[in-house]
Amino acid sequence: MLGQDDAEDVVQDALLSAWRSMASFEGTSFRAWIFRIVTNRALDRLRARRRRPELPLDPPAEDDDAVGWAEPAAPGPELADLAADREALRVVEDALAALPAEQRAVLLLRDVEGFAYEEIATITSTEIGTVKSRIHRGRLAVRNILVSRGWKGSGG
Amino acid sequence: MHPFGDLSAYLDGALSPEARTSVQAHLDTCALCRTRLAELRGTARLIAALPMPVPSRSLVPRVSVPVWMTALRTFSTVASAAAIFLFVVSAVTSSLPRLTSTAGAPAAAPAASAPNAALDQTKGRGAATPTPQSSDERGKLLVPSGASASPGAAFSAASTSPGLTENAPSASDAVRRLDVGSPSPDTSAFSVAERTSIAREQAPFNPFPWLWLVLGVAFAALSFILGRRLRSA
Numbered sequence: 001m002l003g004q005d006d007a008e009d010v011v012q013d014a015l016l017s018a019w020r021s022m023a024s025f026e027g028t029s030f031r032a033w034i035f036r037i038v039t040n041r042a043l044d045r046l047r048a049r050r051r052r053p054e055l056p057l058d059p060p061a062e063d064d065d066a067v068g069w070a071e072p073a074a075p076g077p078e079l080a081d082l083a084a085d086r087e088a089l090r091v092v093e094d095a096l097a098a099l100p101a102e103q104r105a106v107l108l109l110r111d112v113e114g115f116a117y118e119e120i121a122t123i124t125s126t127e128i129g130t131v132k133s134r135i136h137r138g139r140l141a142v143r144n145i146l147v148s149r150g151w152k153g154s155g156g
Numbered sequence: 157m158h159p160f161g162d163l164s165a166y167l168d169g170a171l172s173p174e175a176r177t178s179v180q181a182h183l184d185t186c187a188l189c190r191t192r193l194a195e196l197r198g199t200a201r202l203i204a205a206l207p208m209p210v211p212s213r214s215l216v217p218r219v220s221v222p223v224w225m226t227a228l229r230t231f232s233t234v235a236s237a238a239a240i241f242l243f244v245v246s247a248v249t250s251s252l253p254r255l256t257s258t259a260g261a262p263a264a265a266p267a268a269s270a271p272n273a274a275l276d277q278t279k280g281r282g283a284a285t286p287t288p289q290s291s292d293e294r295g296k297l298l299v300p301s302g303a304s305a306s307p308g309a310a311f312s313a314a315s316t317s318p319g320l321t322e323n324a325p326s327a328s329d330a331v332r333r334l335d336v337g338s339p340s341p342d343t344s345a346f347s348v349a350e351r352t353s354i355a356r357e358q359a360p361f362n363p364f365p366w367l368w369l370v371l372g373v374a375f376a377a378l379s380f381i382l383g384r385r386l387r388s389a
Contacts, residue, residue, distance in 0.1 A: 004212060069160070069192065092202045110168060111203040117170040136164035143199040151198075 010045050014038040029119065036123040039105050046101045070144040088151070095145035096138075103138035110135050158186065163193050167200065229386055236379035242372030249368060 014037045027033050096104050102124070109115045109123060117135075121128040159179050165171050166179045183189050 004209065007209065008212065088202060089206055092199075092206060096203070096206075107203060111200045112206065117165070117168065132165050132170060133161075135168070136161060139164050139196055139199050139203075142203065143195050146199060146202070147195070 006045060007042070010041045011038060014041040017041075027122070032115065032119045032123055035109065035113065035115070036125075039109070039123055040125075043101055043105060069140070070147050088146070091146060091149050091151075092142060095142040098145070099138050099141055103134045103141070106131055106134040107138040107142075111139075158182070158189050158192075160189070160192060163189065163196055167193060167196055225386070228382060232379045232382035232386060235375045235382065239372050239374075239376035239379060242368050242375060246366070246368030246372055250366075 014034075018034055018037045025033050096107070099107070106120055106124060109120045110117075115123065117128050117131050120131045120135075124131065159166075159182055162171060162175060162179050166176065171179065183193065
């Protein structure tokens with residue numbers, strides 16, 4: 001996950017290059033096009049940050065269910081309405097930060113920005129199956145962390 | 157066999173119709189999968205509820221500016237345009253009367269008066285002058301101009317005001333009589349008359365060109381100051 005300064009640098013870089021290559025825009029969704037540039041820049045920045053860039057950002061392909069569904073830990077105190085709490089969002093942020101960068105990017109594009117799977121596949125230059133798998137694994141990982149913190153589930 | 161792997165895509169409405177109906181059918185019978193789906197939905201909602209990070213600096217140069225700022229900017233543009241317009245107007249209004257007068261008078265007057273004065277000098281017709289031989293050229297020129305100053309004024313008055321046209325012949329007669337009486341030739345008297353008329357046109361201070369110019373400068377200063385303030389803001 002990028003820090004605030006890096007994130008702002010990336011956005012500025014991306015907007016600048018988007019402005020310069022405005023003529024090459026030929027899609028239907030300008031928003032998706034911008035997000036594609038921004039996402040690529042952010043992932044590039046993260047890769048450059050890596051000490052061992054040869055490592056793939058995604059963990060090796062595995063069966064989605066192999067991750068497993070963690071069972072709730074012993075219910076914490078007053079965590080039933082964790083969703084309404086600021087604490088829950090902090091947990092979600094931590095969980096997202098622990099995700100592989102490309103899972104996180106795809107998950108944010110889906111849940112925060114509301115792009116469709118096809119659009120996300122275009123934005124991230126991947127197959128739609130990869131998008132589907134990454135979204136599911138990312139969401140599952142966040143869910144598992146929440147549950148391990150005593151989250152009850154459907155509360156939100 | 158639980159379709160766990162499809163639950164997220166089901167949640168997002170990204171499944172093919174047949175996969176969707178099969179997951180739907182399974183959900184109807186499987187409480188565990190309904191729980192898992194609810195958890196995923198809650199997770200997605202939590203992610204969506206994350207606070208948007210606010211950039212600490214402006215990444216896009218002033219996409220949104222306050223309303224008064226845009227109004228001020230428009231006003232600054234209008235002021236600079238007004239300054240240019242008023243400057244042009246002042247230039248035109250101040251140069252137009254001079255152009256019409258200079259077209260006829262000064263071009264003709266020096267050409268007419270100077271050779272005649274030279275003629276006076278060479279012919280030596282200084283009978284009416286007090287000191288014929290000793291007085292210089294300037295003194296000779298002064299005498300006819302002083303003598304014909306009043307007829308010149310009469311001429312210009314007659315020519316400018318149409319109500320005085322009846323007096324015009326008598327005035328011009330007076331000029332001619334005076335010219336006949338005076339030793340200076342007719343042309344020099346006319347040139348002096350024309351000169352006085354020019355002086356009369358220019359003499360009264362016309363405030364309007366200066367008014368335009370001052371207004372233009374004021375608007376230019378206003379737009380300049382506004383532009384600087386807006387740029388620094």
